[in-house]
Amino acid sequence: MSNKLLRILLADDDEDDRLFFKEALEAIKIKTIVTTVNDGIELMEYLLLPNALLPDVIFLDLNMPRKDGMQCLEEIRNNDALKELTVAIYSTSGAERDIEETFIKGANVYIKKPNDFSALKKVVEDALKINWQYHISGTNKDSFMLSI
Amino acid sequence: MKEQKNSTTSTLFAISFIISISILLFIGSLCYKQIKLQHETQNLTTRAFKVQILLEQLFSLAKDAETGQRGYIITKNTAFLEPYNQSRYKIDSIYSDLYLLTKDNAVQQQNLDSLNVLINLRFDLLKKRIAESGITAKNTDSIYEKMWIGKNVMNLLRIHLNKMISIETDLLQQNQKIIKTALSLTPMFFVGLFAFSILLFFASFYKTNKSLKNLKQVNDRLAETKIELEEKNKELTFQSEEKEKRSKELIIANKELAFQNEEKEKKAKELIIANKELAFQNKEKEKRAEELLVINKELSAFTYIASHDLQEPLRKTQLFISRIFDNAEQTLSEKNMDYFKKIQASASRMQILINDILDYSRVTEKTEKTEKLKNVDLNSIVQNVVQELTLAESIEETNTTINFGKLPEIEGIPFQLNQLFTNLINNSIKYLMSDRPPIIDIQSTVVLGKDIANIKADATKKYYKITVADNGMGFEQKYAERIFTLFQRLHDKQAFSGTGIGLTICKRIAENHNGFITATGVPDKGATFAIYFPTS
Amino acid sequence: MNILIKYDISLTCKAILQEQLQKLDIGYSIIGLNEIEFTKLLSTEQLEQLKSNFEKYGIEIIDNQKAALVQKIRDTIIEMVWKDDVLPNVTTSAYLAEKLNHSYGYLSNLFSEITYTTIENFIIFQKIERAKQMTISENFTLTEISYQLNYSSVAHLSNQFKKTTGLTPSAFQRIIKKKRENRAAL
Numbered sequence A: 001m002s003n004k005l006l007r008i009l010l011a012d013d014d015e016d017d018r019l020f021f022k023e024a025l026e027a028i029k030i031k032t033i034v035t036t037v038n039d040g041i042e043l044m045e046y047l048l049l050p051n052a053l054l055p056d057v058i059f060l061d062l063n064m065p066r067k068d069g070m071q072c073l074e075e076i077r078n079n080d081a082l083k084e085l086t087v088a089i090y091s092t093s094g095a096e097r098d099i100e101e102t103f104i105k106g107a108n109v110y111i112k113k114p115n116d117f118s119a120l121k122k123v124v125e126d127a128l129k130i131n132w133q134y135h136i137s138g139t140n141k142d143s144f145m146l147s148i
Numbered sequence B: 001m002k003e004q005k006n007s008t009t010s011t012l013f014a015i016s017f018i019i020s021i022s023i024l025l026f027i028g029s030l031c032y033k034q035i036k037l038q039h040e041t042q043n044l045t046t047r048a049f050k051v052q053i054l055l056e057q058l059f060s061l062a063k064d065a066e067t068g069q070r071g072y073i074i075t076k077n078t079a080f081l082e083p084y085n086q087s088r089y090k091i092d093s094i095y096s097d098l099y100l101l102t103k104d105n106a107v108q109q110q111n112l113d114s115l116n117v118l119i120n121l122r123f124d125l126l127k128k129r130i131a132e133s134g135i136t137a138k139n140t141d142s143i144y145e146k147m148w149i150g151k152n153v154m155n156l157l158r159i160h161l162n163k164m165i166s167i168e169t170d171l172l173q174q175n176q177k178i179i180k181t182a183l184s185l186t187p188m189f190f191v192g193l194f195a196f197s198i199l200l201f202f203a204s205f206y207k208t209n210k211s212l213k214n215l216k217q218v219n220d221r222l223a224e225t226k227i228e229l230e231e232k233n234k235e236l237t238f239q240s241e242e243k244e245k246r247s248k249e250l251i252i253a254n255k256e257l258a259f260q261n262e263e264k265e266k267k268a269k270e271l272i273i274a275n276k277e278l279a280f281q282n283k284e285k286e287k288r289a290e291e292l293l294v295i296n297k298e299l300s301a302f303t304y305i306a307s308h309d310l311q312e313p314l315r316k317t318q319l320f321i322s323r324i325f326d327n328a329e330q331t332l333s334e335k336n337m338d339y340f341k342k343i344q345a346s347a348s349r350m351q352i353l354i355n356d357i358l359d360y361s362r363v364t365e366k367t368e369k370t371e372k373l374k375n376v377d378l379n380s381i382v383q384n385v386v387q388e389l390t391l392a393e394s395i396e397e398t399n400t401t402i403n404f405g406k407l408p409e410i411e412g413i414p415f416q417l418n419q420l421f422t423n424l425i426n427n428s429i430k431y432l433m434s435d436r437p438p439i440i441d442i443q444s445t446v447v448l449g450k451d452i453a454n455i456k457a458d459a460t461k462k463y464y465k466i467t468v469a470d471n472g473m474g475f476e477q478k479y480a481e482r483i484f485t486l487f488q489r490l491h492d493k494q495a496f497s498g499t500g501i502g503l504t505i506c507k508r509i510a511e512n513h514n515g516f517i518t519a520t521g522v523p524d525k526g527a528t529f530a531i532y533f534p535t536s
Numbered sequence C: 001m002n003i004l005i006k007y008d009i010s011l012t013c014k015a016i017l018q019e020q021l022q023k024l025d026i027g028y029s030i031i032g033l034n035e036i037e038f039t040k041l042l043s044t045e046q047l048e049q050l051k052s053n054f055e056k057y058g059i060e061i062i063d064n065q066k067a068a069l070v071q072k073i074r075d076t077i078i079e080m081v082w083k084d085d086v087l088p089n090v091t092t093s094a095y096l097a098e099k100l101n102h103s104y105g106y107l108s109n110l111f112s113e114i115t116y117t118t119i120e121n122f123i124i125f126q127k128i129e130r131a132k133q134m135t136i137s138e139n140f141t142l143t144e145i146s147y148q149l150n151y152s153s154v155a156h157l158s159n160q161f162k163k164t165t166g167l168t169p170s171a172f173q174r175i176i177k178k179k180r181e182n183r184a185a186l
Helices: A015-027 A040-047 A069-077 A096-104 A117-137 B002-075 B078-101 B106-133 B140-328 B334-368 B378-391 B394-398 B414-430 B502-512 C009-022 C044-055 C064-082 C092-100 C104-115 C119-138 C142-148 C154-165 C169-185
Strands: A006-011 A032-037 A057-060 A086-091 A109-112 B374-377 B401-404 B409-412 B439-448 B462-470 B516-522 B526-534 C028-031 C035-038
Touching (some): A006 A015, A015 A117, A057 A069, A057 A117, A096 C169, A117 B140, A117 C119, B002 B078, B002 B140, B334 B414, B374 B378, B374 B414, B378 B401, B414 B439, B414 B462, B414 B502, B414 B526, B502 B516, B502 B526, C064 C119, C092 C104, C142 C154, C154 C169
Parallel strands (some): A006 A032, A006 A057, A057 A086
């Protein structure tokens, strides 16, 4: 795992949040390459490029202009080329209703944006570790659900 | 059928009647004709006799005139001339009579004309004789001759008269013959017709009689029916009498009812007045409710702002502070570091406040949406809460013991009841006495509404009384109301975290379930919260 | 001036690998993305040199023996958790030490070094995965699951389930049910 550079894609319209996220990824042990997009439309355009390098994990903000995270999630799960991707929801909302709904729609991880940087580092790292566990042990991804 | 028969009978009867009438009319007319004929014939006979008499008078007058003339001639006495003079006038009047009487008979008229000539001739002769007698009486021969002529004229007159009389006699005889035949035929005819008439009448009578019999039969039947009808009528009368009796009874009952109704109306009027007052009060209440709805909507809007917009900048503020701690811990002066710590503490507190407000508004919002009430087993609710708190490690950390007896099943909103017990247990754990581990005891009893010393209790209802008692620091009883008020705290916030919203939410949840909550406390001994839910 | 670039990391890596390997003058071939096969055995000197060369690019040579052992640890744990209906009632440390013939301390350190996670976490992860599968496929009650997976109580299982997944078992069950309904509706 330590040898592998994980490809991370973040879709978030908030500039500060993108900055925090990148800083958090730089601060953890796991080596990553981060790409960011500003909204759902950009995300889907990026993913649907003909020879797109698909990310290992997508971090997806729910509340975005033009196309929100929920719509993106549905499009990803309904696209044969994308449906195996790991999707981590990255949202301000901590409402149980929102959490359950995203899992039902096929999210693998639900991260409530933390209000502390070390907490942010921890949740991002946890998400990537668990994803790695699924990746290497080939366990059924359908039951891959983590709420942090 | 019967009607047809009746109609044919009546037509038959009418026909025979008409025939009889026409026969009678015919007979009447015949009689009239016969009588008229007889009368005419009699007239004719009378006339014939009169003509005969007049003719004979005429001859005798002519003779009288001759006799008078002779007497004069002989005596030269003019007194003898008197009959001669008179007869001349009388003959004229008789002659005119005769002329009138025989007006219809052309033969007799001719005869009369010739008679007149003969009479005139005779009187001319007589006149001449008288006139001659005065002058001379010398030539007897010529006198004779002249007398002879006179005599011949007289004879001729006589013959003519006789002829006329015989014509009249013939006429008489002819008339009498006519009368005779007429009179002999008429009775026969009458008798025949009469007989036929009688026959017809008998036939009609028979027919009528038959019809009458029929009519009688029909009548009898009608009479029978009538009797039956009468019987039925009697029955009906009896029944209607019964009905009348009943209706009289009903009328009495009705009157009573009417009286009762009046009483009721009176009461209803009173009720209407009371209702109007109530309606007015209700309107006022509705107005207030509408106002409340508006306020609630505003609150919901605020909830949205709090959850989505307020949290965002707050979270970022906290994140930036944590970045400063990470990056600039070495370079910051102690004083500045302290300020940042205070900023961080305030931000966390604000975070907690926002979360609590969200919790509270969620409780009110859910009630507004009138979430469906389900049968909720409070045992499983409390078990669940204990499990969750165990997961949150607050129970293990504080070494809390929770005991609970058998709890009832009530109609409620599971999520709210879950929150109610979570808040109460958390409250007990939070205000523990540091010298002893918390012991929380949850029990249930049934109490009568009238036995509860609380304004909110409905005396007519039964309540489940769920008590949550702890051995914590308790409170002075005078604060028992205050602890349920929003953001009211009995302790300063440095000593205990929290916003003081937990118990307010409990109060609200109890009210959402048509119940209420009370608190009793003894300082340093413990607090007991009692939640009352009406039994269903 | 800004330009946007796009690159294939595996191609880049491959190029770096080839450049460095040619310096050794030993026959080699690159298998897949992360394995290099040499035509003859490398001396310790050569290996150390390669290691230091690679380090500049962030490329690390994994000790084959260590990697193999980590894989063995994983396999043993997976077998232990998934093989039988009821988990063997043994302490995992003793079980692994006995099966792999190494001290548990050594195995634990090695595992953490290679995977950035602990053996304990990996076991928990696998047990919760099994619990999930049981909930999904066979409609076991939590009591049954906790017994079969050697949990001391349902609370313990629930607790670990919640800690590992962030969800309570009942929430997980509810989500799976709805997911299936959604799929059936499509």
